[in-house]
Amino acid sequence: MATEIKTWLQLKSVVCFSDFMEMKIKPIQPGNSIYIDVLQALKSTIPQAQKKHAAESGIVEIPTNGLTVGFSDQMANLQDMLCLLRDNLIHLPILDLEFHLQDMDSVIVDAGLLIYSLYDIKGEKEDTILDDMNRALGFDLPRNIEPIKAMVYLVMQKAFQSNLPRIHGLGYADFLLKHLKDFQGRYSDSLAFLKNQLQVIQTEFESMQPFLKAVVEGPHNKLKTLNEDCAIQIIRKAHEVEYVVDACINKDVPQWCIECWLQDIIEKITCIKAKIQEKNMVEDTMKTVIASTSSQLVRTPRMNEEIVGFEDVIENLRKKLLNGTKGQDVISIHGMPGLGKTTLANRLYSDRSVVSQFDICAQCCVSQVYSYKDLLLCLIHDAIGEDSDQHRELHDNELADKLRKTLLRRRYLILVDDVWEDSVWDDLRGCFPDANNRSRIILTTRHHEVAKYARVHSDPLHLRMFDEDESWKLLEKKVFGEQSCSPLLRDVGLRIAKMCGQLPLSIVLVAGILSEMEKEVECWEQVANNLGTHIHNDSRAIVDQSYHVLPCHLKSCFLYFGAFLEDRVIDISRLIRLWISESLIKSCEDRSLEDIAEGYLENLIGRNLVMVTQRAISDGKVKACRLHDVLLDFCKERAAEENFLLWIKR
Secondary structure, three states: HHHHHHHHHHHHHHHHHHHHHHOOOOOOOOOOHHHHHHHHHHHHOOOOOHHHHHHHHOOOOOOOOOOOOOOHHHHHHHHHHHHHHHHOOOOOOHHHHHHHHHHHHHHHHHHHHHHHHHHOOOOOOOHHHHHHHHHHHHOOOHHHHHHHHHHHHHHHHHHHHHHOOOOOOOHHHHHHHHHHHHHHHHHHOOOOHHHHHHHHHHHHHHHHHHHHHHHOOOOHHHHHHHHHHHHHHHHHHHHHHHHHHHHOOOOOOOOOHHHHHHHHHHHHHHHHHHHHHHHHHHHHHHHHHHHHOOOOOOOOOOOOOOHHHHHHHHHHHHHHHOOOOOEEEEEEEOOOOOHHHHHHHHHOOOHHHHOOOOEEEEEOOOOOOOHHHHHHHHHHHHHHHOOOOHOOOOOOOHHHHHHHHEEEEEEEEEEEEOOOHHHHHHHHHHHHOOOOOOOEEEEOOOHHHHOOOOOOOOOEEOOOOOOHHHHHHHHHHHHOOOOOHHHHHHHHHHHHHHHOOOHHHHHHHHHHHOOOOOOOHHHHHHHEEEEEEEHHHHHHHHHHHHOOOOHHHHHHHHHHHHHOOOOEEHHHHHHHHHHHHOOOOOOOOOOOHHHHHHHHHHHHHHHOOOEEEEOOOOOOOEEEEOOOOHHHHHHHHHHHHHOOOOOOOO
């Protein structure tokens, strides 16, 4: 609170001084000497803050090029700088200013001394005025304007950077390179003094295009995080370059500030390139760290969870497990978060009529970060019934061979839950021999591409959403257990179940809220009125997990759905045009931006984050789509948090 008050007072001081100079209003006489005495007393309480903080907080020394500037020009510069400081301070968050408060104190006091002292000086010539000020105040005007310059530059830079989105489309680098040459040709006079710096920047961005392309096209894993962070920093610098060039053309920013800013950008890009090179050196170390920590993150599979609904789905899957092809088969279940894939798979895995037909049953839960060894040990433990710790000293290939030999010539049922990457199936598939004895593997995943990749004979099952009857049955079961719902509550209960959007996750969350309430109509009506908020707050963590593992070039495309209205069917051609116009699509040789964007969309659909509402009959391409309300709410909130989208309520 004290920081906010102090910053507000500083802003008010800058506003007063800048307005004072623009309007040329003399202070009330007598009083000039009093103002100066007060300001000099304040200055004595600031213990050399300027020099200390300038070095620590990145306030740069602005070059003067050895020019001698007259008093009138110096005062004009001071007036311009105070106006710039005033205009940019209002756009800068309080937290970004905290570290520079002492610098701000020194700058404001110096500015006040310069302004008020003018009215006590009787000289007429500019050099006489400067000498008089030096004798009166103990400092020279040109030297003391430099800290103000440095603060103006810092505040302008911070104000712009704080308003940048924290998530970006990697296509923005393409946009900058495409238009940078055009700007230099069209506005050659305005940009002449920046020619060398802009050429360096253009060369640097061109050299990083292969890196950005690799970030988009490379496999997404934990080792890619550093590369994505570097890519985001590159795009942020591209935004800054565009802003500085535009400010130069429109003469919104002083020349000295623009030159300094571009030089900072060049130095930052050099640091980013060094980080990229360093990443290649530490990659092996990162692999070791991930392998050593992943064993702690493997989740214990959830067993015997109650399931309501999906009776037709269960019967269909049971037939595939017990009948069908004589060879080994993979029964893949995929769908969006919260549908109950794991619960359904565990229901089948624990079904006595199913389990009794197999010689060996074993299960493991993969999750995002996994250890290959821990997965093997988990399966061996279930298959053999021995303590897995006694096998921990074995190498991975020895464990895999032991599991394969255990399963060989035995009819087995394996549950592999929560698979996120194709590579998981590549790791495990060799452990599951095909003895032509109707062995089965149940696999659950959020991603259609993973389910399709693991296919052997049976097509992957896309788990549907609940119908209205199933929604109500699940809600009633979770709230009342074996009892029935009161007739007084049935109507509002049916309405609540319908409002849950056919998503089992949402229904279970709302049931938890109702279970803690009095079984009164008024209470349930209140829940119905506030239903969207309750679902949204409790289910965010699940959606957030799916968002967290998205590659950076897909995150911006996914959050862009937050620009659409709830329950809106989105035309794909319009969506793709919007993505391209916002520079969210990274170009690639021999492929059109439209084709690349369609690939992005199919990826999001495969991850069950986007629902298809219409496909073309001729080629099967997606024509229209929509987002579930839970996911749409997430997009809107996360986009606002990332400064990516701004919703205006009318």
